[in-house]
Amino acid sequence: MRTINVELEQRQERSYPIYIERGILDEVGPGLGRLGLKGRCALVTNPLVRSICGERVIKSLEGAGFDVLTVEVKDGEQYKILAEASMIYDRLIEEKLERSTPIVALGGGVIGDITGFVAATYLRGVPYVQVPTTLLAQVDSSVGGKTGVNHPRGKNLIGAFYQPRAVFIDPDVLKTLDKSELRAGLAEVVKYGVIWDEGxxxxxxxxxxxxxxxxxxxxxxxxxxxxxxxxxxKEDETEKGLRSILNFGHTFAHAIEAVTGYTRYKHGEAVSMGMVLAASFSARLGVCEETVADRIENLLKTLGLPVEAPELRYEAILGAMLVDKKVLSGRMRFVLAKKIGDVVLRDVQREEVEAFLRKAAR
Ligand SMILES: NC(=O)c1ccc[n+]([C@@H]2O[C@H](COP(=O)([O-])OP(=O)(O)OC[C@H]3O[C@@H](n4cnc5c(N)ncnc54)[C@H](O)[C@@H]3O)[C@@H](O)[C@H]2O)c1
Structure with missing residues (x-):
């Protein structure tokens, strides 16, 4: 088994392990026991994930002596909302779950985010663990403690930083995942290479x-x-600086998602197109060579990800970016690629963004 520790500086009691092993779904119960958790627990999932692997996790928890309350949230991003969080609170309150009772999030990023938010707020915070079942959730959303729900006015507007007690990642659970979901998760994987590690x-x-x-x-x-x-x-838990490099390509991606009503592209697909734009913007500003942008685009293409949204007009993308981004003294902040494995945060004049987009997206 591979164990990676998320060490949160000066807050050792909140540091936690990520366990990665094929078949680890059957070990979630004993794993919780080793964390010192016992008695009752709540499992939050959705009907599809429950039918795929829920019973295995319940069996593992019961086998380790847990009395399990299972709560199902409807499947889909449109249910990552306060009303569904409230439904979960209702169940926890009805069942008189106590402050020491852990909550297990079993599902993709939607389940992880809403469950983490409920865990952060129910009784002012109860322990929770993440058992991510999509590639995006395994490589991104289950790690780092960003939790939350959407608001009619925008995505992820309500939330909290709240770290899990542990993350259990079973790569085998991805075998049932739709190929398009797998590809979407790969966009975030490519991002880690671009921002951090050329090798x-x-x-x-x-x-x-x-x-x-x-x-x-x-x-x-x-x-x-x-x-x-x-x-x-570990370096920047609450995104005051370094953590924002994880947003490479995301400014463009969020704009593409907003312009297309969050339905046409999966988040990872938008991130793929956003990274291509961010890389060619970096090259245009002279921050990196054109070859860097080409390499990123080629890898994404080979992985089957979209690299351009030809139907989008630049005015629409720019408009969405201006809604999403703070413009301070006419400047907008971007994560730009210097080379593969290294990025830099840079404030760019709004006119430069506009000129680039006019050329890139007609
Ligand atoms: N907290 C963070 O740091 C962070 C980071 C990135 C994204 N997110 C959030 O993550 C969410 C997207 O997550 P997602 O891409 O996992 O989407 P998702 O949770 O909607 O899952 C995608 C689909 O796959 C299904 N599914 C899940 N596991 C499966 C499996 N093993 N086999 C078959 N089907 C399975 C789900 O039921 C769903 O229909 C968004 O709400 C986004 O805001 C959060």
Missing amino acids: FFRFLEENTQGLSAVEDALVRAIERSCEIKAHVV
């Missing part, structure tokens, strides 16, 4: 086949992604 990026370039299914290369990619995210979160 890892090269590994991805050399193993594109092995990343399209649950093979050793994918398991290695999950491990390295978690290591990098753990490291960044």
Whole structure:
């Protein structure tokens, strides 16, 4: 089993392990026991994930002596809302769950985010663990303690930083995942190579086949992604500085998602297109060579991810970016690529963004 520790500085009691192992779903119960948790626990999942692997996790928890309350949230991003969080609170209150009772989040990023938010706020905070079942959740959302729900006016507007007690990652659970969901998760994996580790990026370039299914290369990619995210979160838990490098490509991606009503593209697909734009913007500003942008685009393309949204007009993207981003004294902040494995935060004049977009997206 691979263990990666998320060490939160000066707050040792909140540091936690990420366990990565094929088949670890059957070990969640004993794992919780080793964390000193016992008695009752709540399992939050959705009907689809429950039908795929819920009973295995329940069996493991019951086998370790837990009395399990299972709560199902409807499947889909549209249910990552306060009304569903409230439904979970109702169940926890009805069942008189106490402050020491852990909550297990079993599912993708939607389940992880809403469950983490409920755990952060129910009785002012109860322990929770993440058992992520999509690639995006395994390499990104389950690690780092960002929890929350959407608001009609925007995504993730309500939330809290609240770290889990542990993360249990079973790569085998991805075997049932839709291929398009797997590809979307790979966009975030590529991002870690771009922002942090050229060697890892090269590994991805050399193993594109092995990343399209649950093979050793994918398991290695999950491990390295978690290591990098753990490291960044350790340095800057609440995104005051370094953590914002995790947003490489995301300014453009959020704009693409907003313009297309959050329905046309999966988040990872938008991130893929956003990274291509961010990389070519970096090249245009002279921050990196054109070859850097080409390499990023080629890898994403080979992985089957979209690299451009030809139907989008630049005015719409710019408009969405201006809603999303603070413009201070006419400048906007971007994560730009210097080379593969190294990025920099830079304030850019709004006119430069506009000129770039006018050329890139007609
Ligand atoms: N907290 C963070 O740091 C962070 C980071 C990135 C994204 N997010 C959030 O994550 C969410 C997206 O997460 P997601 O991409 O995992 O989407 P998701 O949770 O909606 O899962 C995608 C689909 O896959 C299904 N599914 C889950 N596991 C499966 C499995 N093993 N086999 C088959 N189907 C399975 C789900 O039921 C769902 O239908 C967004 O709400 C986003 O805001 C949070």
